[in-house]
Amino acid sequence: MDLTYGSEYDAFRRTVKDFLAKHDADAPRAGIGSGEAAPDLLAWQKVLVENGYAARTVPKEYGGYGAEPDLIETIIISEEFHTARIARGMASQGISMFVPTLLQYGTEEQKRAYIGPTIRGEMIWCQGYSEPGAGSDLASLQTSAVLDGDDFVINGQKIWTSTARESSMMFALVRTEPDEPKHKGISYLVLPTDSEGLDIRPLKTMTGASSFNEVFFEDVRVPKKNLIGVRGQGWEIGTATLVHERDMLGGTGQTETLLLNLADVLRDYGKIDDPVFRDKLMSLQARVVAMKYHSLRMLTDKLKKRSSAGAGLITKLNGCQLNHDICALAIDAMDEVGMLRKGSKHVRDRGMWQSQFMFTLGLIIGGGTAQIQKNIISERGLGMPREPKPAARA
Amino acid sequence: MDFGLSQEQVIFSDALAGFLNEHVPIARVRDIMESQDAADAALVKSLAEQGVCGILVGADSGGTGLGLLEAVVAAEQLGAAATPCSFHSAAVMAPLLLAAAGKTDLLEQIAAGSLLVSVVDKAPALLGGKLDGEVLFAPDTDVADAFIVLCGEGAARCAVYLDANTRGLGREALVGVDETRRVGELVFEGVDITADADLGVDAATIDRVLDAGRIVLAADALGAAQRLLDEAVKYALERKQFGRVIGSFQAVKHMCAETYAELEPVRSMLWYAAFAWDENLDDAALVASLVKAEACEMATRAATTCVQVYGGMGFTYECDMHIWFKRAGYDRQMLGGPAELRQRAAQLAYG
Numbered sequence: 133m134d135l136t137y138g139s140e141y142d143a144f145r146r147t148v149k150d151f152l153a154k155h156d157a158d159a160p161r162a163g164i165g166s167g168e169a170a171p172d173l174l175a176w177q178k179v180l181v182e183n184g185y186a187a188r189t190v191p192k193e194y195g196g197y198g199a200e201p202d203l204i205e206t207i208i209i210s211e212e213f214h215t216a217r218i219a220r221g222m223a224s225q226g227i228s229m230f231v232p233t234l235l236q237y238g239t240e241e242q243k244r245a246y247i248g249p250t251i252r253g254e255m256i257w258c259q260g261y262s263e264p265g266a267g268s269d270l271a272s273l274q275t276s277a278v279l280d281g282d283d284f285v286i287n288g289q290k291i292w293t294s295t296a297r298e299s300s301m302m303f304a305l306v307r308t309e310p311d312e313p314k315h316k317g318i319s320y321l322v323l324p325t326d327s328e329g330l331d332i333r334p335l336k337t338m339t340g341a342s343s344f345n346e347v348f349f350e351d352v353r354v355p356k357k358n359l360i361g362v363r364g365q366g367w368e369i370g371t372a373t374l375v376h377e378r379d380m381l382g383g384t385g386q387t388e389t390l391l392l393n394l395a396d397v398l399r400d401y402g403k404i405d406d407p408v409f410r411d412k413l414m415s416l417q418a419r420v421v422a423m424k425y426h427s428l429r430m431l432t433d434k435l436k437k438r439s440s441a442g443a444g445l446i447t448k449l450n451g452c453q454l455n456h457d458i459c460a461l462a463i464d465a466m467d468e469v470g471m472l473r474k475g476s477k478h479v480r481d482r483g484m485w486q487s488q489f490m491f492t493l494g495l496i497i498g499g500g501t502a503q504i505q506k507n508i509i510s511e512r513g514l515g516m517p518r519e520p521k522p523a524a525r526a
Numbered sequence: 527m528d529f530g531l532s533q534e535q536v537i538f539s540d541a542l543a544g545f546l547n548e549h550v551p552i553a554r555v556r557d558i559m560e561s562q563d564a565a566d567a568a569l570v571k572s573l574a575e576q577g578v579c580g581i582l583v584g585a586d587s588g589g590t591g592l593g594l595l596e597a598v599v600a601a602e603q604l605g606a607a608a609t610p611c612s613f614h615s616a617a618v619m620a621p622l623l624l625a626a627a628g629k630t631d632l633l634e635q636i637a638a639g640s641l642l643v644s645v646v647d648k649a650p651a652l653l654g655g656k657l658d659g660e661v662l663f664a665p666d667t668d669v670a671d672a673f674i675v676l677c678g679e680g681a682a683r684c685a686v687y688l689d690a691n692t693r694g695l696g697r698e699a700l701v702g703v704d705e706t707r708r709v710g711e712l713v714f715e716g717v718d719i720t721a722d723a724d725l726g727v728d729a730a731t732i733d734r735v736l737d738a739g740r741i742v743l744a745a746d747a748l749g750a751a752q753r754l755l756d757e758a759v760k761y762a763l764e765r766k767q768f769g770r771v772i773g774s775f776q777a778v779k780h781m782c783a784e785t786y787a788e789l790e791p792v793r794s795m796l797w798y799a800a801f802a803w804d805e806n807l808d809d810a811a812l813v814a815s816l817v818k819a820e821a822c823e824m825a826t827r828a829a830t831t832c833v834q835v836y837g838g839m840g841f842t843y844e845c846d847m848h849i850w851f852k853r854a855g856y857d858r859q860m861l862g863g864p865a866e867l868r869q870r871a872a873q874l875a876y877g
Contacts, residue, residue, distance in 0.1 A: 133528065133530075133801045135801075204527065410868070410869070414872050414875070415820075415868065418816040418819060422792060422820060423791055428527070428794075429529050431527060432527060442790070443790040446791070450787055506784065506787075511779070514779075516762065516779050517771065
């Protein structure tokens with residue numbers, strides 16, 4: 133049992149600290165929106181890439197820093213940036229999801245065209261996967277791409293496309309082989325979001341914000357060289373992308389901070405000595421502690437390059453529910469104030485608890501619903517059978 | 527960064543699991559449950575041979591010389607096998623108290639499996655060097671060779687060692703729902719507490735030992751929950767209704783998935799709790815209370831859910847599910863239930 137990172141990383145941590153201290157005056161602060169391409173963020177992104185704090189493991193020939201992957205280094209960088217409250221860089225889907233996918237499946241030409249501008253924040257990406265008729269059953273997607281000369285012609289609709297309005301490019305799953313079985317008929321295409329026939333409409337969620345969008349395609353032409361991989365390989369590539377999403381080590385720091393803030397709310401509303409609230413608070417605290425050490429156990433497995441088996445499948449399910457439950461108790465502690473909204477007189481913490489309570493529900497649903505997570509856990513974690521497929525229709 | 531069991535600890539766990547699987551199958555557990563004193567001296571001896579009785583006893587006293595993390599690993603396997611022994615009392619709390627008191631000869635006998643000591647908490651305070659009154663829920667009442675009685679309250683607590691045939695000490699078994707571990711009542715009528723009997727350990731030591739007991743009970747509950755889940759999944763893959771195995775119905779899959787999703791983080795937390803206790807970290811006491819509360823909540827939910835997966839058969843006495851269901855019940859109630867321990871934890875965390 134060793135909960136330290138090892139003294140061999142002390143020197144590395146010092147270099148990170150030194151870098152942050154050097155840039156403390158001019159660096160953007162943490163908390164700025166990730167999708168924005170504000171000039172100071174772009175300039176900062178360049179500095180980060182040059183020093184290996186963004187695109188750290190992206191090969192040098194594509195504009196990255198070219199370091200060997202090292203999980204502990206990644207964690208130390210995150211910890212120090214968090215402590216210094218300095219912007220971590222442009223954390224877009226392009227950088228976290230598309231670039232790793234392209235490194236694995238893209239041609240040389242595609243890597244050179246897209247990776248550099250993406251990691252420098254000049255090219256902002258959005259993900260065109262889900263459709264109104266294809267959510268949990270993503271493989272049933274119907275947005276079609278038909279080859280016409282040198283172009284694919286796209287018709288259909290995507291939904292839940294976050295950052296579509298701020299993006300210049302989209303990576304999308306489209307159906308190119310309608311006669312093939314559904315998983316084999318999908319292709320992975322990239323296209324500019326200002327394409328003729330592509331229409332983006334904001335999607336307002338219950339929180340009142342419109343951080344998602346619907347995207348409509350009417351005869352959108354995309355050059356066939358924008359195909360990543362080969363036709364029919366889209367499902368394989370798309371699911372590989374989702375693995376990279378999961379690989380983003382969801383540290384428990386955010387949840388731990390939320391718990392500290394909850395305790396503040398309980399104190400401020402005179403509930404910290406109330407036995408009922410204390411009992412619920414300690415239940416949540418127990419779950420936070422369990423999650424913290426569970427993530428260290430998963431990290432250890434990754435470092436030892438061994439599978440976590442089923443134990444690695446529960447993080448999303450547990451984490452999202454826990455954040456939601458923490459917000460719930462904070463709202464309860466505030467009594468009627470917990471019903472107010474941002475902007476109102478008397479509202480607490482700019483209505484953050486109330487909007488987070490709703491947003492965390494969105495996270496329980498998005499990226500794989502809790503029910504799908506439980507299916508996956510029972511099937512891959514416990515070896516239980518998949519649901520029988522319905523009889524084929526005549 | 528290396529959070530988890532070492533290779534040696536995994537080997538130790540597997541070896542004990544293998545031993546219990548072969549020598550303490552559920553049929554033997556049932557025989558012991560139905561016997562007069564629900565105990566088996568031969569079982570204690572063979573556990574001693576496996577190094578279980580002396581797990582926390584130093585090697586120089588003939589013990590295995592391991593720490594609480596190994597005790598937790600052992601407790602999980604003992605719980606999974608519903609082993610009829612009060613491991614948390616006889617092999618964890620008793621040796622810790624005796625080691626603090628320097629009683630090497632007694633430790634040697636414990637390690638050898640020839641001395642069974644029961645630790646019981648919340649006895650009345652000593653008055654004029656005598657012990658009067660009663661205390662409930664002493665483990666292994668009928669068969670213990672000696673009792674360590676934790677007397678008094680707060681900073682004035684003390685631990686006294688009493689041979690089972692001490693004059694003025696009466697004992698009577700209580701009837702418990704968990705038939706694999708017996709508890710009983712001790713009655714003290716003017717029992718003389720000699721200077722020798724007082725182990726001379728302070729309240730802080732007693733608290734730390736009780737925390738070790740709690741962590742080990744949490745591990746027992748984890749083992750019981752794991753076994754309940756394993757049996758439920760196995761059954762769900764065999765039992766057919768409506769033309770297919772019941773494990774292919776989403777409701778049943780989700781019951782198992784939910785149990786699993788609660789169980790694994792408790793395992794992670796338990797490893798940390800044992801490590802924190804071994805290293806005497808600042809949060810050791812807080813995590814000891816939290817982990818026992820959390821593990822026992824998880825285990826009783828697992829018990830209720832997994833019995834349901836087993837359907838009507840799960841409700842019968844003949845089916846084994848009730849054995850771990852009740853095992854989890856004992857773990858939950860002894861040494862502080864979830865609500866009391868969360869209260870304790872809140873006091874430590876928030877004053």
